[in-house]
Amino acid sequence: MSTPRTGKSALLRPPRADLSGRDPEFIRAMLPRLWLVANLWFRAEVRGFEKVPDEPVLFVGNHSGGAGTPDTFVFLLAYNTYMTVEGRPLFSLGHEMVTSLPLIGAFARKMGVVTADQDAAANVFARDASVLVYPGGDVEALRPWRDRHRIVFDGRKGFLKLAHRAGVKIVPVVATGGHDTLFVLNDGRSTARRLGFDRLLRIKSVPMTLSIPWGLLPGGLPQVPLPSKIRIQLLDPIDLRDRFGDEPDWDEAYEFVTSVMQSGLSTLAAKTVIPVLG
């Protein structure tokens, strides 16, 4: 998952950002089994949907769990359960690596994941729907385990401009536990640059990871997640136009949103008694 892209990878041929790929009947059929997984495996807690205004919004989350991103699917489950499958649709902007994968890519697209693209996001808002983005993308999803309670957006501000241009509020979503489903041992950004993964695959981080069934592996493949407890908290909406005006200082807006989310994430993390167990 990632922020709307500005470039293209040299090797991937991701599916077009086609909004018609979302399948409400498929989502409805998936909800019970996803609910079981979320409750029994992850003991998931999702709080704060009462804060979401009845209008299209941009959900902005912190990304965790490597290529597995279990908290994303818990959030999609929660949204479609609480906000209804028939109601305002939610589309999640995803990294082309995810939407390109066989099986997983098809599943993700039916759940409402589309290849990250500025035009795709604008089309979603034009359809009175909401968007979920993870500005930190793969850099945050593969941040070191020691930084699991840090917001790592890597300076990306595209999501701010997207929300401001579309005139929608940002609803921050912070989550813990997703990064306990595997162990990321180091920061892999310099490795990705040296190997040229950024240019070839738009992968900006290749750390060493420890996961099931791969064991010790450079980079991240979808893993069997450890049964960590996942907590997700929605925070109060942020109206960029109201707070920063028609011509925001993007650096200031970025600092504010990440400050709100860091405070919220640290507060949520304080509920953890023992990592993984919850």
Next chain:
Amino acid sequence: MSATARARVHVDLPADELRAFVRDPHAALPVITGFGDFVHHRDAPAAGRQEWDVIYHVGALQLGGRVEIDTSRHDGIDWRSLRGTRHTFSLTVTEDQGQIEGEDDGESQGGSVLSLEMRLSLSGLLMARIAERTGAGIMRRHLEAAAEQLRHHAEWCR
């Protein structure tokens, strides 16, 4: 035996301004709601000291008790427990001399550093040691949350 947890965070605010904020328990303590609940009991007879009832939301339990807060230090506050869970706490503000690693490559950023430290003492031997080690992790996450809440409030909400 005792366990100690620490957290610190860079704050984009001159140290003097931040000190003025955090040295006032009535201003700073209501901000750290994720850390616990704080109720002013009375001003103690000694100058610069106040008694507060604190309740920490730690795991499945609520810990805490009555503490005496010393606000006489120029760079922060301390407290010690008078009853309940035996612990000490300190909150200190210093100039940022680039001591926070991982932020701005450790170079001086200006602003200040907010440091929190809590020491917990339990009675017993092996079980107390296990409880303290578990508690230290929980305490550290609570201190990090408190530090981030204070930082965010100081930078954006005053």
